Amino acid sequence: MKKYTLPLTALAALTFALGLPRAIAETVRLTNPGFEDGVYGWNVPDSDGGMSQASGAAADEGETGLRVADDTAEAGSNFRSSRFSVLPGETITVTFRARTVDGDGIGVYLHFWNGDDNLISRDEGGTVVCQIPKKAREWETYTLTATVPSGAVKGELQIHSYQKSKVTADFDSFKVEKSQ
Numbered sequence: 001m002k003k004y005t006l007p008l009t010a011l012a013a014l015t016f017a018l019g020l021p022r023a024i025a026e027t028v029r030l031t032n033p034g035f036e037d038g039v040y041g042w043n044v045p046d047s048d049g050g051m052s053q054a055s056g057a058a059a060d061e062g063e064t065g066l067r068v069a070d071d072t073a074e075a076g077s078n079f080r081s082s083r084f085s086v087l088p089g090e091t092i093t094v095t096f097r098a099r100t101v102d103g104d105g106i107g108v109y110l111h112f113w114n115g116d117d118n119l120i121s122r123d124e125g126g127t128v129v130c131q132i133p134k135k136a137r138e139w140e141t142y143t144l145t146a147t148v149p150s151g152a153v154k155g156e157l158q159i160h161s162y163q164k165s166k167v168t169a170d171f172d173s174f175k176v177e178k179s180q
Helices: 008-018
Strands: 026-028 052-055 065-070 079-081 091-103 106-114 127-131 140-147 152-161 167-179
Touching: 065 152, 091 106, 106 140, 106 167, 127 140, 152 167
Parallel strands: none
Antiparallel strands: 026 167, 052 065, 065 167, 079 152, 091 140, 091 167, 106 127, 106 152
């Protein structure tokens, strides 16, 4: 029995012609997603306390990554992306590379904000988190997926070590995609 395959362009044309549902992904343009320009394009509030720094020791791809070194049990890191536009019902997929160097208690959050610049509550789907496991000593790719809740107009990434945790972790190569 002979196997037939269609070239990708022919398959796309057939899908379009038949009106089959298809998810079209749009890449969100993050400024400096791999930290090659230090922390440029990211927001580092004073509450971060210097815990989040661009570092060559934290690089997975390229020459620089982000190292979060939280050695206090009183405060957590607070490192944020610029906000990006979203539409309710869209699917947001965040991929990134990370590893835990020491300790435990850090994650990447996806927050959603409404038109009044208020954070949508976690109970309403306004925050989703991907925790980096304590035993993840080697670089791994992580994926965080969420559906944009009603009323949301902006999305934002946050890298946050938990307040009572002591942890050192590295991050690199962030990518955000939106699809219907």
